[in-house]
Amino acid sequence: MARGAASVLPLLAAVLAGAPTAGVPAAVAALFAGINDRPGSRRGAPAALGLPAAAGACGLLAGTLVGAAVPQELATPVLPLFLGLLGLVAGALSSTGATASACGTQLLIAAVIGVGMDLPEPVWLSCLSYLSGAAWPLLLRRLVPSPRRGRITYRLDGECEALAAVYERVAALLEAVGSPAAGARRAALTAALDHAQDALAGTRTGPRASRAERGLSARYDAAAALAEAATALAWKGEPVPERAVHGTLRLAAAARTGAPCGPLPAPPRTASGLRALDDALLRAAEAFDAPGRGPVRARTGRRALAAGHLDAADAVRRGTATAVPGGAAAALRRAAGPAGREYGARVGLCCAASAALALALGQAHWYWLPATAVFLVKPDLGPLVSRVVCRALGTVLGAVLCALLLLSGPGPQVLTAAVAVCGALVPYATRHFAAQTAVVTVLVLCLVALAGEPPATGERVVQSLLACATVLVVGHLPLPGRHGNAVRHRLDDAACAARRYLEHVLTEPGDRTGRWALRRRAYRAAAAAQQAAGLSAAELPPIARHSEGAWQVATGLVGLLDAITATAVDADDRGAPVCRRDAERLGARLAELTGLLPEFRVGG
CATH class of the missing domain: 1.20.120 (Four Helix Bundle (Hemerythrin (Met), subunit A))
Structure with a gap:
């Protein structure tokens, strides 16, 4: 939230320079950066924030050039066709992964803004402003330290937090063995391992790795063994002593602070799953112990563990990249496959239909309707009807709040402060689509006022409701094929x-x-x-x-x-x-x- 508030600096600089419209693209890019700024690795931030920003700049450039080249009398037939074709391509690519989905969304929305928003600045300056608006939050994400926790450095705090969550989920699963909650706890452990796998994917391995990175690899390796043993115990329903749960929680605390875990209590070795858990705890104790010291908990007759004590961390956490052979080529094949074509057709139809409807109505901010439709058509925001209802409620609430703010006739500084508050709220509001919509609505209307245009709260509500109706209709159309x-x-x-x-x-x-x-x-x-x-x-x-x-x-x-x-x-x-x-x-x-x-x- 602090980074979200600070991301308004490029807009503030443009306002202080007397050119608030030059800061509008920067504020839009900062908004997207705040939405994409999720917990995780600092090293993963350039891909999570930078790649979508680059796609958005390309979309802004293409949209501005097309909007300037199309004569006014041809705008109604040509612009919906352009946005529909762009939506077809962007939607197909969005089906290949989370980062690709963010890239496709920013590409489309920036293109819609470029086509419809009449900014006085030249196109190169608008694109540069967009990139600077995204680069500043990315720089904050990379360089500004979070509150220190124990001995870990700020460069690896996201990795340590993700690793600690894995150990906590293992403890929760062990605690629920034999109960109806075991299935949900095992699913939570899978989600934590997925997040840790993504967070640690950017750390170095081998001779180039730092001491902290080698420690993370060893601890993730130990977490994989613990997760396997816990899953086996949960499948068989074998009871786990409470001391084993406490030992795993101690590992979670050590992962979060970077401190040694200390002595760990050993579970009884009365069954295969418990013996695997005991071996995994020993492995974790060795991974967490201070360098140069022997195992925290010495045992005899454990040479079989040493034979399996291989560095699996690199192979395990990089499984996402190796699971899809061919990398970019495989992603392109999937985009051209049935799933990509189906989703691309929905997105393209929504973009074209909403743009045609908005142009036919002749409203001043016609681009709001297709931009809203792009957000609504994304399936990763929940079921279609649910996200449409949340969008409608959030838009009405945000419009009312912004109308109350604009009643006093605020100046650029007040509007910029409101944008900063909204930027701070975006990371928290992403927990619910209706709350996110309300915050984004206030932010967008403040940007419209900063651009010198008259208040348009009522128009914003009407356009959002029309977008909701369009997406509902297109989303349920019986397209050809399976x-x-x-x-x-x-x-x-x-x-x-x-x-x-x-x-x-x-x-x-x-x-x-x-x-x-x-x-x-x-x-x-x-x-x-x-x-x-x-x-x-x-x-x-x-x-x-x-x-x-x-x-x-x-x-x-x-x-x-x-x-x-x-x-x-x-x-x-x-x-x-x-x-x-x-x-x-x-x-x-x-x-x-x-x-x-x-x-x-x-x-x-």
């Missing part, structure tokens, strides 16, 4: 990852490093499939019917992964490959689930 492609793609990915994980467990039982990497990819893919299936199931029947049965398949894949993990832990404990009966049982379950993939309804 539907539910996004869910099907996620399920196919999850099934393939589960197959690779099972094959590795059966054929290479001694390779823990490879197993943990494949396990991470499999759980991550299954969680994404569950999320996509749950989102589709929450839609209205015209959309939800295209993916009936997908949730059951995704949940079954998660249960299969738990069973594979428990079987692998048992095989490690015996020091032998997986027995034939367990291999046949797991293979049959995988074949049953993959056989269900073509059955859930995807009719067009």
Whole structure:
């Protein structure tokens, strides 16, 4: 929130220089940077904030040039066509990942602003202002230290926080073993591991790694072993003594502060899962202990652990990059695939229809309608009807608040202060779409007033309601071809990852490093499939019917992964490959689930 308030500095500089319109693109870019500024690694900030900002600058440039080149009498047919084609491409690319989705959104909205907003500055200055508005929050994100916690440096505070969350989720799962809450706790552990995997992806490994980075790698490696043991215990429902939970919480505190964990209580070694947990705790104690000292908790007869004490951190946490062979080429193939084409068609239709409607109505700020539609059409903000209702409520609330502010006729300094307050609230408001909409509405209307245009609170409400109606109609249109492609793609990915994980467990039982990497990819893919299936199931029947049965398949894949993990832990404990009966049982379950993939309804 402090960074969000400070991100108004480029706009303030433009206001003080007597050219507030030059700071409007900077304020828009800072707004997007605040929305994209999520907890995580500082080293990941250039990709999370910088790449979307570059896409937005390109969109602003293209939109401004097209808007200037199209004659007024041709604007109504040409501009909707331009925005529709751009939406088709941006929407297809947005389906390939979270960063690509942010890039596509900024590209489209900046293009709409460039086409519709009449700024007096030359196009190069507007683009430079946009980039400076995004560069300043990025610089703050990279350089300004957060409050220190123990011995960790501010450069790695995001990584340490993400790692601590993993240990806390492991403790929560161990505490819930045998209870109905175990399933939800295991899902929370998967989410924490996904976040830590992303946060640590930018840290260096090998000889170039610093001492702190090597420590993070070792601690993440230990967390992978603990997560595997906890998952196996939860699958079997074997009770876990309370002292083991306390030991894992002590590891979480050490991960957050950078301090040694101290002596850890050992669980009884009465079952395979508990023995795996005991070994994982020893591994964690060695990873957290001060350099140069021996293990915190000495034991004898543990040479088998040393044989498996490989540095799996690099393979595990970089599994996201290696899970999709081909990198950019694979992303382009997915964008051109059924899921990308389906989402791109929705976005393109929404952009074209909303722009045509706004131009036909002849309102001064016609670009608000397609810009609002771009936000609303994004499926990662929740079910369609839910986000439309939240958008309508948030817009009305924000317009009322801004109307009260504008009644006193505030000057540029007051409006800039209001923008700063909104910038500070954006990170908190992103927790709920209605709250985010209210904050963004106040901010946008303040920027309109700074640009010297008359108040337009009523117009903002009307345009948002029209955008809501447009997205509702287009979102439920029966497009040609099969539907539910996004869910099907996620399920196919999850099934393939589960197959690779099972094959590795059966054929290479001694390779823990490879197993943990494949396990991470499999759980991550299954969680994404569950999320996509749950989102589709929450839609209205015209959309939800295209993916009936997908949730059951995704949940079954998660249960299969738990069973594979428990079987692998048992095989490690015996020091032998997986027995034939367990291999046949797991293979049959995988074949049953993959056989269900073509059955859930995807009719067009």
